[in-house]
Every structure is written in structure tokens, then in C-alpha cells.
Amino acid sequence: MTDKVSRWRITRRSFLKGVVISGTATALATQPGYKTPRARAQEAAPPEPGVTYAYTYCDNCNHVPKCGIKAVVKDGKVIGVEARENYPNSPLCAKGVATIQELYDPHRLLYPMKRTNPKGSADPGWQRITWDEAYDTIVAKLNGIKEKYGPEKVMFYCGDPKEPRPAMQRLAYTFGSPNYCNESSTCAWAPTLAAILTYGQGTMGANPTEKTKLCLLWSKNPAWSEPHLFGKLIKAKENGTKFIVVDPRVTPTVEALADIHLQLRPGTDGALALGMMNELINKGLYDQEFVANWVQGFDELKDYVRDFTPERAAEITGIPVDRIKAAVSLFGTEKPATWLGSASPTTHSSNAVQNHRGILAFMALTGNIDVEGGLTFPTHALPFDLFAGTPQFNRTTDLWPQIRDKRADTDRAPVWAHFFPEIQANFMPEYVKEGKIKAIVMAGGNAMMWPQPQEYQEALENMEFGVAADYYLRPWTHNYMDMVLPAAMPYERMAALAVFGRRVFLREPIIKPFGEAKPDWQWMMELGSRLVGPEEFFGGSEEKAVDAVLRFATGKGIEEFRGKPEGVFIAPPGPEQYRKYESGLLRNDGQPGFNTPSGKIEIYSSVLEEFGHDPLPTYKEPVESPFSTPELAKKYPLILNTGSRVPMYTHSKLRDMPILRNLMPVPIVRLHPDDAKARGIQAGDKVIVSSPHGQITVFAEVTNIVRPGAIDIFHGWPQADANKLVARQFDPISCFPAYKEGLCEVTKA
Numbered sequence: 001m002t003d004k005v006s007r008w009r010i011t012r013r014s015f016l017k018g019v020v021i022s023g024t025a026t027a028l029a030t031q032p033g034y035k036t037p038r039a040r041a042q043e044a045a046p047p048e049p050g051v052t053y054a055y056t057y058c059d060n061c062n063h064v065p066k067c068g069i070k071a072v073v074k075d076g077k078v079i080g081v082e083a084r085e086n087y088p089n090s091p092l093c094a095k096g097v098a099t100i101q102e103l104y105d106p107h108r109l110l111y112p113m114k115r116t117n118p119k120g121s122a123d124p125g126w127q128r129i130t131w132d133e134a135y136d137t138i139v140a141k142l143n144g145i146k147e148k149y150g151p152e153k154v155m156f157y158c159g160d161p162k163e164p165r166p167a168m169q170r171l172a173y174t175f176g177s178p179n180y181c182n183e184s185s186t187c188a189w190a191p192t193l194a195a196i197l198t199y200g201q202g203t204m205g206a207n208p209t210e211k212t213k214l215c216l217l218w219s220k221n222p223a224w225s226e227p228h229l230f231g232k233l234i235k236a237k238e239n240g241t242k243f244i245v246v247d248p249r250v251t252p253t254v255e256a257l258a259d260i261h262l263q264l265r266p267g268t269d270g271a272l273a274l275g276m277m278n279e280l281i282n283k284g285l286y287d288q289e290f291v292a293n294w295v296q297g298f299d300e301l302k303d304y305v306r307d308f309t310p311e312r313a314a315e316i317t318g319i320p321v322d323r324i325k326a327a328v329s330l331f332g333t334e335k336p337a338t339w340l341g342s343a344s345p346t347t348h349s350s351n352a353v354q355n356h357r358g359i360l361a362f363m364a365l366t367g368n369i370d371v372e373g374g375l376t377f378p379t380h381a382l383p384f385d386l387f388a389g390t391p392q393f394n395r396t397t398d399l400w401p402q403i404r405d406k407r408a409d410t411d412r413a414p415v416w417a418h419f420f421p422e423i424q425a426n427f428m429p430e431y432v433k434e435g436k437i438k439a440i441v442m443a444g445g446n447a448m449m450w451p452q453p454q455e456y457q458e459a460l461e462n463m464e465f466g467v468a469a470d471y472y473l474r475p476w477t478h479n480y481m482d483m484v485l486p487a488a489m490p491y492e493r494m495a496a497l498a499v500f501g502r503r504v505f506l507r508e509p510i511i512k513p514f515g516e517a518k519p520d521w522q523w524m525m526e527l528g529s530r531l532v533g534p535e536e537f538f539g540g541s542e543e544k545a546v547d548a549v550l551r552f553a554t555g556k557g558i559e560e561f562r563g564k565p566e567g568v569f570i571a572p573p574g575p576e577q578y579r580k581y582e583s584g585l586l587r588n589d590g591q592p593g594f595n596t597p598s599g600k601i602e603i604y605s606s607v608l609e610e611f612g613h614d615p616l617p618t619y620k621e622p623v624e625s626p627f628s629t630p631e632l633a634k635k636y637p638l639i640l641n642t643g644s645r646v647p648m649y650t651h652s653k654l655r656d657m658p659i660l661r662n663l664m665p666v667p668i669v670r671l672h673p674d675d676a677k678a679r680g681i682q683a684g685d686k687v688i689v690s691s692p693h694g695q696i697t698v699f700a701e702v703t704n705i706v707r708p709g710a711i712d713i714f715h716g717w718p719q720a721d722a723n724k725l726v727a728r729q730f731d732p733i734s735c736f737p738a739y740k741e742g743l744c745e746v747t748k749a
């Protein structure tokens with residue numbers, strides 16, 4: 001298949017125009033109260049004859065449905081999309097509007113296909129087959145591997161969308177393999193792991209409330225990554241909340257919100273947190289009572305941070321020392337304060353968990369823990385995940401304990417394996433080389449997402465069998481598989497959605513799937529029925545499976561959710577409470593304290609000590625940096641920062657949607673004007689970005705968004721995959737890759 005991306009052409013003028021428009025489009029779409037012209041017109045007029053409205057969701061920014069879509073449907077076709085009224089997130093951003101172009105993209109994968117040329121051929125020779133043939137082949141291959149090597153040799157992987165996670169996990173465990181994994185192996189679970197180790201439970205922080213005086217946004221740029229959240233933060237700002245934003249770039253979030261911007265060198269988050277703690281302690285601004293009663297390891301931390309003066313932190317991070325001190329001073333005076341983190345930026349480093357634990361430790365010292373307006377934990381945690389998955393449905397309570405000893409990651413990722421049933425996917429190449437994995441069932445996977453992607457492509461190619469479901473044929477992944485299955489899009493599939501706290505929604509399909517595309521839940525139930533038995537997979541029915549997942553999660557069947565676009569509120573058993581560590585509501589055993597071994601916030605982590613890691617949130621320089629490898633830095637003097645978000649795309653998604661493509665038609669690297677000038681580079685120039693690990697050719701954007709000496713380069717372009725520049729260097733605790741550190745150079749092509 002032709003690489004669709006290469007069909008596009010770009011002129012210097014359209015490139016520059018796109019860069020400017022992208023910021024404007026997102027800013028407009030995220031203004032609270034903004035309504036599209038069509039929405040305004042509809043408010044004034046009834047729908048045309050033959051037109052109906054149907055309700056669905058956009059999942060384009062985080063693979064999790066977040067914004068409500070009101071679809072305008074005529075003759076079985078979606079002819080327009082609008083933001084949905086009376087819904088938690090509104091309006092739609094440009095990516096939400098693009099869902100209609102995605103739905104009707106003529107390049108969609110519409111039929112199951114098998115390769116006819118052997119693996120290793122440049123052209124797989126895809127040939128259309130029936131679903132029956134696909135199922136028969138998959139069942140024969142997987143059962144063959146099970147008989148010959150054992151069921152654990154089959155890996156089950158769920159990427160984007162995240163919706164089929166419960167179904168995929170159930171499929172893996174009922175087949176007998178503990179080797180289920182998903183894309184959280186590089187996303188949300190390193191920060192979650194850091195929080196579990198430190199606070200005893202996962203958290204990404206808490207949104208500011210009306211009470212919040214100060215909000216610490218650490219490496220988070222919702223203007224581009226979560227437009228649905230950005231408008232809410234602007235409102236908080238208007239209501240008086242102050243913001244400290246930590247980010248190596250001057251993003252629209254920084255410009256709109258930051259009272260203090262801490263513009264650090266990428267990869268040095270831990271050093272900044274330690275310097276802030278030094279200042280907090282030395283100025284007596286920490287919460288002494290909270291620390292004395294509820295923190296383990298304060299004395300050890302105090303000793304450790306003695307050398308991490310704000311001056312030293314300034315030297316390491318590149319932030320002016322006065323700004324670090326001013327930020328800490330603000331924390332001493334503005335309470336309550338909350339922290340809002342991101343799924344991953346602080347943990348895309350070779351010191352991921354400890355850097356992130358530094359931030360969590362700083363918050364603990366400030367005492368803003370579980371107080372109204374501060375960093376709170378839910379009083380009545382929901383017993384289900386974002387897609388209503390529960391241990392009972394996913395089979396983590398009964399089947400997983402019987403097979404967990406055969407997981408592939410225990411020796412390489414012992415801390416991860418201790419906490420999570422899902423295996424750490426980043427070592428796929430090693431698992432295949434070591435004979436631990438022989439086959440894969442993949443939904444929405446992307447070999448390009450890992451550092452040194454060719455190693456993952458080789459691993460896929462070397463497996464005895466691989467099948468992948470997707471919306472499109474993606475040669476950089478599917479050329480290494482034996483079979484591809486066509487997946488239905490959100491407009492075409494059903495799901496239980498629990499993404500807005502206690503309000504649970506049922507998304508029903510509003511049009512039939514194109515061609516022979518099937519919803520992921522549907523093909524997983526059908527495959528499971530043939531592979532294991534229909535009784536375990538609801539007779540192969542997507543609808544019955546969604547009914548079951550809802551019943552396990554909420555006690556209510558699917559009928560109670562039908563026809564309710566406003567969702568169903570699952571009432572909590574009691575009111576929200578604060579300082580729950582005093583009343584025993586945070587621990588599993590009901591005792592006062594946090595759900596850690598000591599019952600305290602463990603700045604000194606007993607679990608990490610047990611596993612042979614440093615128990616304190618120690619700082620380590622990036623493996624390659626001007627300080628750790630000064631000789632290498634002479635050849636590669638710029639700091640490499642990959643993986644940040646842009647307003648028009650999400651990771652590798654949406655590249656071919658015309659309304660988005662116009663906004664960024666080619667892969668770019670952002671370069672500070674000083675660095676560009678020193679290299680004779682102008683905006684729009686074709687440039688080579690090289691690192692000790694690879695090189696790619698992109699176009700230069702010269703901008704003050706990035707700090708001098710660091711570049712920002714976007715990932716997800718098949719013709720210029722930024723992950724080729726990144727080392728396969730993993731954090732020893734979470735095993736996360738270091739996407740946001742490293743060295744590089746930019747030269748004119």
C-alpha cells in the first residue's frame with residue numbers, strides 16, 4: 001500500500017501559514033461559551049425534514065472519549081457534527097470536528113486481509129478474506145502455539161483506542177496467557193506507580209476548585225493536549241487562582257495561565273523538585289505538623305536536599321534562581337494549592353519514577369494533601385475503570401492469579417510486575433529474542449511509538465503469528481503482521497463509558513460500520529467464543545458483553561442506560577470528605593493513614609528499598625546530557641525533547657484529515673531563533689536532526705516557544721519518526737523510555 005502521507009506536498013508559504021492558524025483554531029474552539037455557526041443556527045431553527053440528531057463522543061485527544069458530539073444524521077449518514085449541549089465537555093476542538101472526515105476517509109480498512117507474501121517482503125501482498133477465514137486461521141495459529149509452547153507465549157496488546165481494554169484482558173486470561181499489556185506501558189502508569197509508592201494510591205493530581213488559591217501545572221499543556229480542560233483552567237484563573245507552570249517551552253498554556261513560569265531543561269524535573277524542597281525547608285515554609293505526623297523519611301530527605309540549593313537547581317535546570325525561590329514563596333503563602341500533572345512528560349526520562357516522586361514529595365511537604373481545593377483523593381473511589389472494566393469482568397480476580405507466574409516481565413520489570421497485572425510492553429523485542437513471546441493479538445498498536453522502532457518491527461516480524469485490528473492499514477506496523485482486521489470507529493460502535501467520574505454513559509452506534517468493519521468488542525467476543533467458548537464471551541455478542549460489564553460495574557443493565565445521552569449518575573454511598581488519612585478512609589484495612597506499608601506518605605519508600613532501589617527521590621542526570629556526557633555534547637549540543645503534543649494531531653493520529661492537515665502538513669522541529677541563527681537555518685528550511693542513535697529529515701520552525709539550546713520535535717510521522725533519535729534507555733523502576741532527554745544536532749539538509 002502507498003504511504004498516504006507521502007502524497008502530500010507542501011510549499012514554504014502554506015507551511016508557515018499552517019503554523020500560525022493552528023494556534024488560532026484551537027484557541028477559538030476552546031473558548032468557554034463558544035458555539036459553532038451551525039449550533040447557533042440550530043438553536044434558532046428546528047432540524048430540516050429527514051434530519052435527526054444522535055449523540056456520540058470524540059476520543060481524539062486521549063484515546064478516551066472526552067467531548068460529547070451531537071451528530072447530524074440524514075439518510076443513514078453523518079452530515080455534520082456539533083458540540084453537545086448539557087454535557088461535561090463542550091465545545092469540540094478542531095480534532096473533534098475532524099471525526100467526520102476520519103469516519104468517511106476513503107482509505108479506511110474495510111475487510112479482513114491476510115498477507116500472501118512471506119514476512120520480510122517489501123509488499124505483504126494483502127488479500128481480502130472473510131471474517132470466518134480470519135477467525136479459523138487465528139484460532140488454529142493460537143491453539144497451535146498454545147499446544148507447542150504454552151498459552152503464555154501469546155501476547156495480547158491494546159493500543160488506541162483504549163475502549164477494548166476490558167475485553168482484550170478477558171480474552172488473554174481466559175485463553176491462559178498473563179501477557180496482556182497496553183499503551184499505558186509508556187503513558188500513565190509510571191506516574192501512577194510513583195504515586196502508589198509515595199501516597200499509596202495512583203493520582204495525576206486534582207483540578208483546581210473554587211477554593212484553590214494556587215495550581216502547580218507541571219509539564220502539562222492542556223491548550224494543546226486536552227482542550228476540554230483548558231477552558232476550565234482559564235475559568236479558574238479568571239476566578240483568582242494563581243498558576244505556576246513548569247514547562248521547557250512557552251506554550252499557550254504558559255501564556256494564558258502562568259504567574260510564574262519555570263522553564264527547565266528537559267529531563268531535569270527531579271532536580272527542580274529537590275531545589276524547591278531545599279528552599280521550602282530552609283525558609284520554614286513546609287507544613288511541619290503534617291510532615292511530623294504523616295510523612296516517612298523527612299529527616300533523610302532533609303539531609304539529601306541539603307546540597308540541592310536553589311542555586312544548584314538553577315544551574316542544573318537553567319531556571320533563574322529567583323524564579324525558583326519566588327515559586328516556593330508563593331507556595332508558602334497561597335493555600336490551598338493543588339498540583340496537576342500529566343500522564344507522562346515528567347516520566348519520559350531515565351530517572352522517571354524518582355523525578356516524579358520528587359514532585360509528589362514537594363506537594364507532601366506543602367501539606368496541601370486531601371484538603372478542599374488541594375490535592376485530593378476521592379472519598380468513594382469507583383470500583384470500575386474508564387470503560388466500566390472491573391476485576392470480575394476482566395478476570396483479574398479469578399484467572400490471573402493462576403497464571404501470573406508465567407508473565408514475561410518479572411525479571412526485567414520487577415517493581416512494575418509487583419503492582420500491575422498488565423505486563424510492561426516496552427521489552428517486546430527482548431521477550432521475542434528470549435523466546436518468551438511467539439505470537440501477538442493487537443488492537444490499535446503502533447510499532448512507531450517506541451524508541452528505535454525498527455527493533456519492534458523486527459520483533460513483530462520474528463513472531464510466528466501476528467494479527468492486528470485497526471482503522472487503516474499502517475505499513476510501519478502491519479507490514480510485519482500476518483493478518484489485519486478492520487475496526488469500527490466510535491460512530492459505529494457501542495461502549496460503556498465511565499470517563500466523567502460517577503456519571504456513566506452508554507455510547508450506542510449511530511450508523512452501521514463501513515464495509516465489514518467490526519467493533520473491537522464484537523470481534524473480541526466472537527474470537528473468544530471460538531477460541532475458548534461462547535459461554536465465556538456472551539455468545540459472541542458485543543451488546544451482551546457491554547451489558548455484562550455495566551452490570552458488574554454499576555449493578556444496572558444496559559437497558560437502564562439506553563436513550564440517556566445525559567448518562568446515569570451512580571450515587572456515592574456518602575458525602576465527599578477531606579483529611580481522610582485521619583479517619584481511615586484511605587487504607588484498605590480501615591486504619592488511619594495512607595495506603596502504604598508504613599501508613600505514611602513514603603518519601604522514603606520501603607518498597608523501593610526492598611527492591612534494591614534508592615528509597616529517596618534521588619536525582620540522576622539524563623544518561624546523555626551536557627553534564628553527564630560532555631564529550632558527546634560537543635558533537636550533539638542541543639537537548640532533544642520529543643513526544644510533546646500539537647493542537648491538530650494526537651500522536652500519529654489524524655495526519656490525513658484535510659482540515660487538520662492544512663495546519664501542519666509536514667514534520668517539523670521547533671528551534672529557538674538563537675540556535676537557528678547560529679546554524680544558518682531559516683523558518684521552513686529542510687533540516688536534518690541527528691542524535692547518537694539516528695537521524696531524520698524535517699522542516700524547521702524558528703520560534704521562541706522553545707528555550708535556547710533545546711529543540712522540540714513531534715513524533716508520529718512515518719517519514720520522519722522522531723523515535724529513531726531516542727535511545728532504548730529505560731527508567732530502572734517503571735521501565736519507561738526516555739523520550740524527553742538526550743542530545744542532538746540540527747543542520748541544514
Ligand code: SF4
Binds near residue numbers: 062065096
Ligand atoms: S478536546 Fe478535542 S480532541 Fe479532545 S475529546 Fe474534545 S473534541 Fe475530541
